[in-house]
Amino acid sequence: xxxxxxxxxxxxxxxxxxxxxxxxxxxxxxxxxxxxxxxxxxxxxxxxxxxxxxxxxxxxxxxxxxxxxxxxxxxxxxxxxxxxxxxxxxxxxxxxxxxxxxxxxxxxxxxxxxxxxxxxxxxxxxxxxxxxxxxxxxxxxxxxxxxxxxxxxxxxxxxxxxxxxxxxxxxxxxxxxxxxxxxxxxxxxxxxxxxxxxxxxxxxxxxxxxxxxxxxxxxxxxxxxxxxxxxxxxxxxxxxxxxxxxxxxxxxxxxxxxxxxxxxxxxxxxxxxxxx
Amino acid sequence: xxxxxxxxxxxxxxxxxxxxxxxxxxxxxxxxxxxxxxxxxxxxxxxxxxxxxxxxxxxxxxxxxxxxxxxxxxxxxxxxxxxxxxxxxxxxxxxxxxxxxxxxxxxxxxxxxxxxxxxxxxxxxxxxxxxxxxxxxxxxxxxxxxxxxxxxxxxxxxxxxxxxxxxxxxxxxxxxxxxxxxxxx
Numbered sequence: 001x002x003x004x005x006x007x008x009x010x011x012x013x014x015x016x017x018x019x020x021x022x023x024x025x026x027x028x029x030x031x032x033x034x035x036x037x038x039x040x041x042x043x044x045x046x047x048x049x050x051x052x053x054x055x056x057x058x059x060x061x062x063x064x065x066x067x068x069x070x071x072x073x074x075x076x077x078x079x080x081x082x083x084x085x086x087x088x089x090x091x092x093x094x095x096x097x098x099x100x101x102x103x104x105x106x107x108x109x110x111x112x113x114x115x116x117x118x119x120x121x122x123x124x125x126x127x128x129x130x131x132x133x134x135x136x137x138x139x140x141x142x143x144x145x146x147x148x149x150x151x152x153x154x155x156x157x158x159x160x161x162x163x164x165x166x167x168x169x170x171x172x173x174x175x176x177x178x179x180x181x182x183x184x185x186x187x188x189x190x191x192x193x194x195x196x197x198x199x200x201x202x203x204x205x206x207x208x209x210x211x212x213x214x215x216x217x218x219x220x221x222x223x224x225x226x227x228x229x230x231x232x233x234x235x236x237x238x239x240x241x242x243x244x245x246x247x248x249x250x251x252x253x254x255x256x257x258x259x260x261x262x263x264x265x266x267x268x269x270x271x272x273x274x275x276x
Numbered sequence: 277x278x279x280x281x282x283x284x285x286x287x288x289x290x291x292x293x294x295x296x297x298x299x300x301x302x303x304x305x306x307x308x309x310x311x312x313x314x315x316x317x318x319x320x321x322x323x324x325x326x327x328x329x330x331x332x333x334x335x336x337x338x339x340x341x342x343x344x345x346x347x348x349x350x351x352x353x354x355x356x357x358x359x360x361x362x363x364x365x366x367x368x369x370x371x372x373x374x375x376x377x378x379x380x381x382x383x384x385x386x387x388x389x390x391x392x393x394x395x396x397x398x399x400x401x402x403x404x405x406x407x408x409x410x411x412x413x414x415x416x417x418x419x420x421x422x423x424x425x426x427x428x429x430x431x432x433x434x435x436x437x438x439x440x441x442x443x444x445x446x447x448x449x450x451x452x453x454x455x456x457x458x459x460x461x
Contacts, residue, residue, distance in 0.1 A: 163294075218291030
């Protein structure tokens with residue numbers, strides 16, 4: 001099983017680039033921007049423009065894309081399913097009288113129909129998910145989760161929530177590795193049977209080993225006085241540098257321009273209305 | 277108020293928070309299972325509700341404190357946000373499924389009962405989580421945010437199926453949590 005990609009896509013965290021050096025608060029701002037602004041547009045070409053905006057970030061972030069194959073494949077499959085579910089419709093689509101569902105061409109594959117409208121709609125739905133999914137991958141692969149969590153704390157998010165985010169992100173690769181270790185152990189011990197039987201045999205060891213580690217981690221935190229005082233200071237220095245300021249200003253300008261384009265000039269909309 | 281009930285209102289410590297986070301991470305790991313069945317959409321979402329309630333109720337049974345359901349939901353969405361780049365609006369909405377369960381647990385604790393050791397109480401709490409999850413997904417998230425159009429009949433059928441999946445997950449989660457808490461003590 002390709003467990004390597006699952007745990008190694010975070011291997012890019014230790015690399016060095018201007019993206020890696022951004023303050024975590026700036027990265028959170030990037031996440032918020034790309035997670036909200038593109039969603040105002042219903043024309044997939046405008047949404048693609050936002051995806052194109054992220055390309056320079058990807059190319060200049062000194063990322064090794066080989067470990068990213070797994071996540072990219074998963075995202076690609078998910079988006080393809082979304083696109084196909086919306087692009088492939090039934091014959092009733094040809095007689096749809098809704099004003100937003102008009103088409104200029106269609107192709108019929110037996111009981112399935114593809115029209116210009118269903119393709120545009122499928123692209124719109126796939127693209128709006130692509131923006132949020134890919135920017136999330138970029139930020140996670142270039143940021144130590146501890147920094148991200150500390151950035152959230154610097155933004156006054158409650159310690160409880162930040163600590164849970166930190167612990168959860170820290171444990172995902174550990175749990176995944178445990179999962180594959182247990183599967184390998186089952187193989188070595190010659191565990192046979194149906195997939196359901198193997199999955200049942202997987203659950204308990206996975207839960208118990210994971211939870212024992214959580215107790216160790218939790219007790220270690222308690223022993224170090226977790227919760228005894230406010231968690232506001234860190235030994236790392238969080239400074240908003242010139243590059244951070246440029247990125248934040250650029251995001252602000254892009255946000256204003258986007259809102260003016262969308263709501264002031266009415267651009268970026270498309271007829272992605274009801275389909276049958 | 278009974279001693280057990282008082283214990284349910286203690287503040288969360290690091291062990292509790294890490295436990296909740298790990299169950300949220302486990303839900304995330306199980307995400308790949310129902311996601312691989314994407315060709316069954318929308319019925320693969322039944323598994324999502326099932327795993328959500330399974331992990332949520334198991335976490336509540338192990339942590340045994342008021343507020344655990346909501347914190348589990350928040351942890352799951354934060355992990356979803358950072359690992360999947362989930363839409364912010366969706367993530368915010370999916371932080372709410374634990375609230376009804378926590379309200380139920382609150383009143384049971386105030387009545388002096390120990391809901392965390394009761395299959396009936398945890399089944400009801402888990403069903404509230406699963407029901408609310410199903411409602412916000414099929415009444416708003418999928419039709420409005422994702423513009424996924426399904427007929428009214430299919431929507432109702434899949435929403436009910438998700439609720440039933442959540443109820444099964446709640447029952448399984450209690451059994452799992454009850455068995456595990458003795459093994460990890």
